[in-house]
Amino acid sequence: MSNVNHKFELAARPVGMPKRTDWNYKEEPVRDPGEGEFLVKILYISLDPAMRGWMNEGKSYIAPVGIGEVMRAGALGRVTASKNPKFAVGDHVYGAFGVQEFAISNGAGITKVNAGAIPLPVFLGTLGMPGMTAYFGLLDIGQPKPGQTVVVSGAAGAVGTVVGQIAKIKGCTVVGIAGGAEKCNYIVKDLGFDAAIDYKSEDVRKALQKHCPKGIDVYFDNVGGDILDAALTQLARGARIVICGAISQYCNTTPIKGPSNYLSLLVNRASMKGMVVFDYTDRYAEAGREMAGWMAAGKLKSREHIVEGFETFPDTLLKLFKGENIGKLVLKVA
Amino acid sequence: MSNVNHKFELAARPVGMPKRTDWNYKEEPVRDPGEGEFLVKILYISLDPAMRGWMNEGKSYIAPVGIGEVMRAGALGRVTASKNPKFAVGDHVYGAFGVQEFAISNGAGITKVNAGAIPLPVFLGTLGMPGMTAYFGLLDIGQPKPGQTVVVSGAAGAVGTVVGQIAKIKGCTVVGIAGGAEKCNYIVKDLGFDAAIDYKSEDVRKALQKHCPKGIDVYFDNVGGDILDAALTQLARGARIVICGAISQYCNTTPIKGPSNYLSLLVNRASMKGMVVFDYTDRYAEAGREMAGWMAAGKLKSREHIVEGFETFPDTLLKLFKGENIGKLVLKVA
Numbered sequence: 137m138s139n140v141n142h143k144f145e146l147a148a149r150p151v152g153m154p155k156r157t158d159w160n161y162k163e164e165p166v167r168d169p170g171e172g173e174f175l176v177k178i179l180y181i182s183l184d185p186a187m188r189g190w191m192n193e194g195k196s197y198i199a200p201v202g203i204g205e206v207m208r209a210g211a212l213g214r215v216t217a218s219k220n221p222k223f224a225v226g227d228h229v230y231g232a233f234g235v236q237e238f239a240i241s242n243g244a245g246i247t248k249v250n251a252g253a254i255p256l257p258v259f260l261g262t263l264g265m266p267g268m269t270a271y272f273g274l275l276d277i278g279q280p281k282p283g284q285t286v287v288v289s290g291a292a293g294a295v296g297t298v299v300g301q302i303a304k305i306k307g308c309t310v311v312g313i314a315g316g317a318e319k320c321n322y323i324v325k326d327l328g329f330d331a332a333i334d335y336k337s338e339d340v341r342k343a344l345q346k347h348c349p350k351g352i353d354v355y356f357d358n359v360g361g362d363i364l365d366a367a368l369t370q371l372a373r374g375a376r377i378v379i380c381g382a383i384s385q386y387c388n389t390t391p392i393k394g395p396s397n398y399l400s401l402l403v404n405r406a407s408m409k410g411m412v413v414f415d416y417t418d419r420y421a422e423a424g425r426e427m428a429g430w431m432a433a434g435k436l437k438s439r440e441h442i443v444e445g446f447e448t449f450p451d452t453l454l455k456l457f458k459g460e461n462i463g464k465l466v467l468k469v470a
Numbered sequence: 471m472s473n474v475n476h477k478f479e480l481a482a483r484p485v486g487m488p489k490r491t492d493w494n495y496k497e498e499p500v501r502d503p504g505e506g507e508f509l510v511k512i513l514y515i516s517l518d519p520a521m522r523g524w525m526n527e528g529k530s531y532i533a534p535v536g537i538g539e540v541m542r543a544g545a546l547g548r549v550t551a552s553k554n555p556k557f558a559v560g561d562h563v564y565g566a567f568g569v570q571e572f573a574i575s576n577g578a579g580i581t582k583v584n585a586g587a588i589p590l591p592v593f594l595g596t597l598g599m600p601g602m603t604a605y606f607g608l609l610d611i612g613q614p615k616p617g618q619t620v621v622v623s624g625a626a627g628a629v630g631t632v633v634g635q636i637a638k639i640k641g642c643t644v645v646g647i648a649g650g651a652e653k654c655n656y657i658v659k660d661l662g663f664d665a666a667i668d669y670k671s672e673d674v675r676k677a678l679q680k681h682c683p684k685g686i687d688v689y690f691d692n693v694g695g696d697i698l699d700a701a702l703t704q705l706a707r708g709a710r711i712v713i714c715g716a717i718s719q720y721c722n723t724t725p726i727k728g729p730s731n732y733l734s735l736l737v738n739r740a741s742m743k744g745m746v747v748f749d750y751t752d753r754y755a756e757a758g759r760e761m762a763g764w765m766a767a768g769k770l771k772s773r774e775h776i777v778e779g780f781e782t783f784p785d786t787l788l789k790l791f792k793g794e795n796i797g798k799l800v801l802k803v804a
Binding site (some may be wrong): 164195196197324360365379380381385391392393394395396397398399400401402403404405406407408410411412415 | 661694713714725731738739741
């Protein structure tokens with residue numbers, strides 16, 4: 137019984153928003169796993185802003201995806217054949233399987249997922265990389281104290297929703313910045329943020345003055361650009377800015393906009409620090425246990441934005457850069 | 471015996487470089503000190519890049535100088551009359567006496583200077599605010615480790631010269647960025663920096679690649695602008711950027727240039743933190759003792775660029791922004 141694999145390879149380095157012609161859609165037979173290997177049928181593919189960065193040439197925290205290589209992506213699948221004693225048929229596994237329907241693995245870098253009552257896509261979001269990013273970025277770099285004011289941009293996204301909810305759990309006042317009324321309603325009414333700022337209809341700088349009268353103690357930045365600059369104008373003394381991403385800048389065709397107001401770091405004795413979640417791999421399990429506990433206690437809600445159909449990948453990915461997803465964007469393969 | 475005081479008041483908020491018309495030069499009689507007060511004859515006035523910031527309206531780490539007020543400046547003088555038992559005629563004192571020839575004080579915020587064999591102007595430079603800024607900015611915020619690479623901009627200035635020398639004392643490889651051959655020669659040949667980059671004649675980014683093959687561990691920034699952006703391209707993993715000033719931007723008539731390459735903080739898990747020396751007042755004495763010890767041991771050299779003539783103040787101040795001083799710029803009054 138032979139399977140057919142479909143995959144998206146990177147065909148060209150995109151300029152600005154990735155186009156259809158930046159991808160090659162290919163079909164190939166699936167080979168049988170060799171000794172020590174196993175075959176994974178991909179069920180869900182994680183779509184993340186960071187993927188845009190992996191498509192660019194140049195030094196970064198990880199090597200770029202090569203032209204002609206299958207696009208890198210985290211994914212969740214089920215083992216369907218195995219010659220590896222550690223992975224049995226039927227196991228659910230997570231790994232960087234890429235944007236394809238089947239993957240062969242020798243187990244390196246693969247983790248088993250024991251979902252229990254938790255839906256599988258949650259392991260790509262709140263209990264996956266985005267959740268880990270939120271957890272360690274906020275708690276390790278941001279170090280919020282009870283009573284302090286935490287502001288997060290991209291607040292309705294996979295990382296932002298978790299950042300805000302953890303900050304609430306830690307006793308902070310939480311303000312989220314997001315685009316549009318639906319997202320703003322969601323983070324306040326469903327997730328319990330204290331306030332939301334709709335950057336599409338509000339003056340972010342003035343809204344931050346209103347909602348953060350004592351200044352911002354922790355600013356968790358997922359977007360960069362003008363919103364980062366606005367946050368810099370409202371820092372409290374000793375503020376910590378966590379640089380997690382800059383989605384507003386990833387599809388630029390002009391140079392990245394640096395934060396003009398960065399001298400606010402001096403005036404306010406504040407810091408700005410970058411983080412990469414991969415540095416925390418040896419603490420993922422600990423964080424996962426704590427977050428699963430919060431979920432079970434109803435303190436941490438997870439939302440996934442699931443789009444069905446493997447072949448929609450090129451368009452579905454763009455939802456991230458157009459701000460069309462609420463919660464974790466997941467491509468459902470099968 | 472009545473003295474006459476001359477002073478420079480801020481007449482207007484400058485746009486770009488301060489002009490003569492931004493100042494009022496005034497003459498007034500000197501009054502006698504009242505009960506608890508003493509009279510100081512100013513000998514040396516400290517000219518600092520930060521003064522440009524104090525002339526602007528708007529929130530900062532210190533209130534702006536008001537229009538019609540004497541310009542704020544640190545200065546060193548001698549007590550010539552006293553009705554304060556703690557300050558005797560003949561004492562040398564340091565304080566924010568302003569740009570004037572005489573000052574009356576009640577002693578608040580004033581420190582006595584026991585110069586001994588050390589020339590008085592050193593207490594405005596290496597053993598004054600610039601030295602304290604270098605000491606705490608480098609050691610507390612930068613936290614250099616032996617063998618690491620430290621880069622400092624404004625390297626031939628009052629702060630930069632001290633940053634580089636302390637970094638050498640701490641066993642680091644030190645690269646200074648300065649403008650022109652004279653400054654570059656000075657920091658390498660006289661002060662013992664490992665290398666100098668002349669930003670006026672070299673491509674700073676390429677020169678940093680050459681001189682910092684393992685990347686920059688600590689970047690102490692006094693200048694901002696393009697040089698900060700170049701440094702960001704060459705960070706080592708976990709680098710610390712100390713934001714001390716941005717002299718290239720202080721006389722801008724356009725918005726400040728933010729660092730386009732700030733996402734290097736993310737890629738390299740690096741941090742950028744602002745510092746204000748006033749936060750360390752309770753540790754000045756400790757730092758002063760250590761630095762005086764290094765000076766006595768010949769490990770730390772101090773250089774002052776002394777300009778004579780009180781009335782030259784408006785033009786002499788501009789030397790800072792034109793990059794015409796080497797070491798600490800001091801206005802000699804009498």
